[in-house]
Amino acid sequence: MEPDLCRRFEVAVSADPGADPGEMARVAMVEGGRIRQRRRMGVAGSAAAVVAVAMAVGFANTTVRDGGGGAKPTDLVAAAMRPPAPECSPDPVADGATDAVIYLSEPTDRELAEVGRELEGDSRVGALVFESRGDAYERFVALWADSPDFVAAVRPESLPVSYRLRLNDRDAFAGFSREYAEKPGVAQVVGRVCPAGAPVGGVL
Amino acid sequence: MTETVTQYRPAGDAGKGDTGKGGWGAGRRRAKAARDAEFTAFVEAAGTRLRRSAYLMCRDWHLAQDLAQQTFAKMYAAWPRLRTGTNLEAYSRKVLMNLIFDQRRRRSASEVVVAELPDHAGRADGSPELRLALVEALARLSVEDQAVLVLRHAEDHSIETVAMILGVSESVVKMRTARALTRLRALLGDDLDD
Numbered sequence A: 001m002e003p004d005l006c007r008r009f010e011v012a013v014s015a016d017p018g019a020d021p022g023e024m025a026r027v028a029m030v031e032g033g034r035i036r037q038r039r040r041m042g043v044a045g046s047a048a049a050v051v052a053v054a055m056a057v058g059f060a061n062t063t064v065r066d067g068g069g070g071a072k073p074t075d076l077v078a079a080a081m082r083p084p085a086p087e088c089s090p091d092p093v094a095d096g097a098t099d100a101v102i103y104l105s106e107p108t109d110r111e112l113a114e115v116g117r118e119l120e121g122d123s124r125v126g127a128l129v130f131e132s133r134g135d136a137y138e139r140f141v142a143l144w145a146d147s148p149d150f151v152a153a154v155r156p157e158s159l160p161v162s163y164r165l166r167l168n169d170r171d172a173f174a175g176f177s178r179e180y181a182e183k184p185g186v187a188q189v190v191g192r193v194c195p196a197g198a199p200v201g202g203v204l
Numbered sequence B: 001m002t003e004t005v006t007q008y009r010p011a012g013d014a015g016k017g018d019t020g021k022g023g024w025g026a027g028r029r030r031a032k033a034a035r036d037a038e039f040t041a042f043v044e045a046a047g048t049r050l051r052r053s054a055y056l057m058c059r060d061w062h063l064a065q066d067l068a069q070q071t072f073a074k075m076y077a078a079w080p081r082l083r084t085g086t087n088l089e090a091y092s093r094k095v096l097m098n099l100i101f102d103q104r105r106r107r108s109a110s111e112v113v114v115a116e117l118p119d120h121a122g123r124a125d126g127s128p129e130l131r132l133a134l135v136e137a138l139a140r141l142s143v144e145d146q147a148v149l150v151l152r153h154a155e156d157h158s159i160e161t162v163a164m165i166l167g168v169s170e171s172v173v174k175m176r177t178a179r180a181l182t183r184l185r186a187l188l189g190d191d192l193d194d
Helices: A002-012 A021-042 A044-052 A073-081 A109-120 A133-143 A148-153 A170-181 B026-058 B061-077 B088-106 B128-139 B143-154 B159-166 B170-187
Strands: A099-104 A125-131 A161-167 A186-192
Touching (some): A099 A170, A109 A125, A148 B088, B026 B088, B061 B088
């Protein structure tokens, strides 16, 4: 029935009176400019932070495509929602990363604890920070304060928990990432190249 | 003649050296013109489909136009951050659906985005029955059901994309789609089954 439904949708919109897209864009730029203006005056503080991370934050482009290509939406959302720290490489790297974020998608308590234990005992790991779903959501809301629509559409449970860490030796990343990506509960390992003072994990 | 080239400034510096208010250099003006051109191209490419989807959700072409317009204004406000690499189509659907969800939440159920179902006796263009049957059946579903049907079946987005747009899991999308299809089929008297 799907093809039929699709055709019926076509018919349903066939009385479209049309609209001038150029005009639509022009009006949107005027109104959008006003929205931006209002925001700039209203939330000067958070606006500065948002400007600082105004970079390629997309729905899809920040995930590492690892051949399989089947990243789950939570991973996509997470990767997109957490912009890289400005001082780190904007795009994830496959090797040579100094910092990494290990995203876990709906792990069991045991899986979560197990990954944490392994990381704590891993000599390749320097600094280690755990970020709960609640923490992730809080950060997300703060970062996207100027896009209330976007914030409203993302629920805390759609954000993954993560371990953020700094490696002692960046040459270890490729092997490290392969190893942890295999572990139960782990959705994705995202590595970035960061200078020493960057936030651990390389994301904001 | 030498051109003034604006230096690339790492994002971390944004704001620091930003003293020249109103004194926009030629480079910055060019950058804005390029952004605006990109934005216009996006609106031209996406406008019609977005407006049509809005129509399927609200059954009123004027309101659909207005919703599309608001969506684009919001996107323009965020454009410097959005334009690189963002899945703009999906983002625009997310903004649109949120606008619609918001409106419905604010108004009472009877006063949905567009009010009661019209009796369309007066419509003389084409074959209104065929055209309106689906839209009216759709209007009797919950806004969530409408959204999955429009995104999945009118727009043909993948389950993954719809999940992202609606901020729910893929299994919720699958379940909701199946449920919405069943309801729609019942409302249309099963004549969807070829």
